[in-house]
Amino acid sequence: MAKTLEEKQYLVRFNCDTKSHLEVKDHDVCATKCPDKDCTIFCPADVYKWEGDRMFVGYEGCHECGSCRIGCPFDNIKWEYPKGGHGIVFRLA
Amino acid sequence: MSEKFDVIVVGAGPAGTSCAYTAAKNGLKVLLIERGEFPGAKNVMGGILYRKQMEEIIPEFWKEAPLERPVVEQRFWFMDKESMVTTSYKGLEWAQEPYNNFTVLRAKFDKWFADKAVEQGALLINETVVTECIVEDEKVVGVRTDRPDGEIYADVVVLADGVNSLLAKKLGFHKEWKPEEVALTVMEVMKMPKGSINERFNVEDNQGVSVEIFGESTKGALGTAFLYTNKDSINIGVGTTLSGMIKKKMKPHQLLEELKSHPMIKPYLEGAETLEYLAHLIPEGGYNSIPKLVGDGVMVIGDAAQLVNAIHREGSNMAMASGKMAAETILKAKELGEFTERNLDSYRTDLYDSFIGKDLKKYKDAAHTFEEHPVYFEQYVPLMNRAMSTMFTVDGTAKWDKQKKIMNSFTAGRGKLGVAKDLYRAWRVVK
Ligand SMILES: Cc1cc2nc3c(=O)[nH]c(=O)nc-3n(C[C@H](O)[C@H](O)[C@H](O)COP(=O)(O)OP(=O)(O)OC[C@H]3O[C@@H](n4cnc5c(N)ncnc54)[C@H](O)[C@@H]3O)c2cc1C
Ligand code: SF4
Numbered sequence: 001m002a003k004t005l006e007e008k009q010y011l012v013r014f015n016c017d018t019k020s021h022l023e024v025k026d027h028d029v030c031a032t033k034c035p036d037k038d039c040t041i042f043c044p045a046d047v048y049k050w051e052g053d054r055m056f057v058g059y060e061g062c063h064e065c066g067s068c069r070i071g072c073p074f075d076n077i078k079w080e081y082p083k084g085g086h087g088i089v090f091r092l093a
Numbered sequence: 094m095s096e097k098f099d100v101i102v103v104g105a106g107p108a109g110t111s112c113a114y115t116a117a118k119n120g121l122k123v124l125l126i127e128r129g130e131f132p133g134a135k136n137v138m139g140g141i142l143y144r145k146q147m148e149e150i151i152p153e154f155w156k157e158a159p160l161e162r163p164v165v166e167q168r169f170w171f172m173d174k175e176s177m178v179t180t181s182y183k184g185l186e187w188a189q190e191p192y193n194n195f196t197v198l199r200a201k202f203d204k205w206f207a208d209k210a211v212e213q214g215a216l217l218i219n220e221t222v223v224t225e226c227i228v229e230d231e232k233v234v235g236v237r238t239d240r241p242d243g244e245i246y247a248d249v250v251v252l253a254d255g256v257n258s259l260l261a262k263k264l265g266f267h268k269e270w271k272p273e274e275v276a277l278t279v280m281e282v283m284k285m286p287k288g289s290i291n292e293r294f295n296v297e298d299n300q301g302v303s304v305e306i307f308g309e310s311t312k313g314a315l316g317t318a319f320l321y322t323n324k325d326s327i328n329i330g331v332g333t334t335l336s337g338m339i340k341k342k343m344k345p346h347q348l349l350e351e352l353k354s355h356p357m358i359k360p361y362l363e364g365a366e367t368l369e370y371l372a373h374l375i376p377e378g379g380y381n382s383i384p385k386l387v388g389d390g391v392m393v394i395g396d397a398a399q400l401v402n403a404i405h406r407e408g409s410n411m412a413m414a415s416g417k418m419a420a421e422t423i424l425k426a427k428e429l430g431e432f433t434e435r436n437l438d439s440y441r442t443d444l445y446d447s448f449i450g451k452d453l454k455k456y457k458d459a460a461h462t463f464e465e466h467p468v469y470f471e472q473y474v475p476l477m478n479r480a481m482s483t484m485f486t487v488d489g490t491a492k493w494d495k496q497k498k499i500m501n502s503f504t505a506g507r508g509k510l511g512v513a514k515d516l517y518r519a520w521r522v523v524k
């Protein structure tokens with residue numbers, strides 16, 4: 001019964017924009033100032049993945065919750081809504 | 094679009110739609126702007142919709158709104174690792190008109206509700222992000238959108254853009270929320286045959302159950318989990334303050350999986366299949382986090398104004414009531430012919446005088462206290478479970494000795510005075 005996050009993300013409809021609505025302002029800050037990299041833990045959709053020297057941002061799977069903007073201790077994420085009609089489309093709840 | 098509206102409402106959630114509905118019904122020219130593909134496409138809720146505040150906008154809405162089940166039983170589970178202490182109330186007066194509250198699925202409900210506002214004459218534009226308010230001479234006069242030539246003007250702009258509240262922040266009405274002021278919540282809608290729901294929750298077809306779950310479900314962090322019955326699906330979710338999530342290094346999705354496989358929950362979900370996975374924030378800063386609500390030509394309502402009573406999981410109803418109050422204030426200002434901060438200020442005073450202001454004030458220190466003193470969620474819930482277990486396990490120990498043992502377990506490491514202080518502190522913030 002247990003589903004992985006990846007499997008669950010497949011159940012969700014995303015109308016992806018070609019341009020990211022999320023941007024890490026300075027990858028050096030992630031590399032040098034932020035050993036815990038909290039965003040890679042609390043993001044409910046695993047959008048952030050640390051690649052050793054820079055942050056990969058899989059914006060296509062973002063739920064637009066806003067947690068990373070509020071939770072990044074260095075205010076290092078430029079966060080906007082995707083273009084109108086784009087991004088996540090909840091069909092149920 | 095160069096025409097001017099009486100009111101522009103940003104966001105077609107319960108707050109915005111209530112405001113648009115009330116304003117349009119009373120003859121104002123209203124534009125309702127929503128960034129989603131349709132109203133509800135971006136919105137998430139555990140699912141309890143309160144009859145009272147909805148009815149004040151659309152009487153007898155239950156006759157046509159897309160609702161799931163009227164809730165006839167509210168359960169509270171205090172869970173430890175392999176046990177739970179429970180309490181509940183079930184009443185069949187809630188199974189009949191006018192009902193108390195209902196489970197809903199927001200994607201369906203919000204769409205229906207927004208269409209109702211359109212029937213009253215509001216104009217709804219979907220797939221449009223409002224990027225900022227247009228400010229002239231320190232007065233809000235309209236909005237800028239992400240559409241080409243997307244500037245639109247109105248006498249009043251109502252910000253109903255939800256928990257992130259980017260527009261009010263841009264106006265300087267509040268700073269960025271702190272991680273303590275929001276709860277990160279994830280949930281799943283799981284398909285389950287009607288018959289299984291009825292059997293497992295001991296209800297009939299048009300009866301629903303809500304379950305609030307405390308303790309182990311959040312690993313002791315400040316937050317709750319929930320399980321609500323829809324017609325032929327259930328909603329199960331869990332959330333904690335973002336600060337709690339960060340402090341405990343928890344992954345929300347994992348927390349949800351652990352909840353689903355908890356031995357007290359698992360049997361309920363047997364054979365259920367995930368249909369959708371959703372994440373959203375809930376504003377839980379309470380009274381002390383309410384931002385500036387009114388400015389020249391602008392008002393803030395619903396989640397955007399932090400109007401949520403986390404202790405009683407009331408949000409959608411406060412959103413609706415605030416939306417209605419804002420519309421009523423605009424109608425009065427229209428008569429006066431001016432939409433200055435002063436003329437719109439009765440929205441703020443009405444709000445603070447209503448159940449919203451009173452309830453949020455009542456619990457203003459609760460969240461802060463429970464977060465500062467994790468003992469309640471981390472220790473008292475397991476202690477409660479062990480106390481019950483000790484009391485009800487028949488092992489030949491005299492009940493007097495059992496009671497002594499239970500008392501000792503409560504005071505161990507804290508002392509009687511410590512426990513008394515904890516109890517007093519908790520009582521003070523929820524009394
Ligand atoms: C998991 C969860 C469980 C909950 N459970 C309950 C419950 O059981 N009962 C209850 O009463 N409350 C519950 N709540 C709280 C409730 O969902 C909210 O309080 C309520 O939805 C607030 O309504 P709103 O209209 O203010 O905001 P929202 O419903 O968030 O609506 C905001 C709208 O604005 C739109 N928008 C945002 N920005 C823009 C922009 N710039 N331009 C255009 N459109 C924009 C959004 O797309 C959205 O449609 C729960 C919340 C969550 C997350
Ligand atoms: S939390 Fe902020 S600073 Fe830290 S890794 Fe993530 S984006 Fe970088």
Ligand code: SF4
Pocket residue numbers: 022042043044045046047048061062063064065066067068069372
């Ligand atoms: S907004 Fe939420 S889902 Fe999207 S990247 Fe940030 S934390 Fe993850």
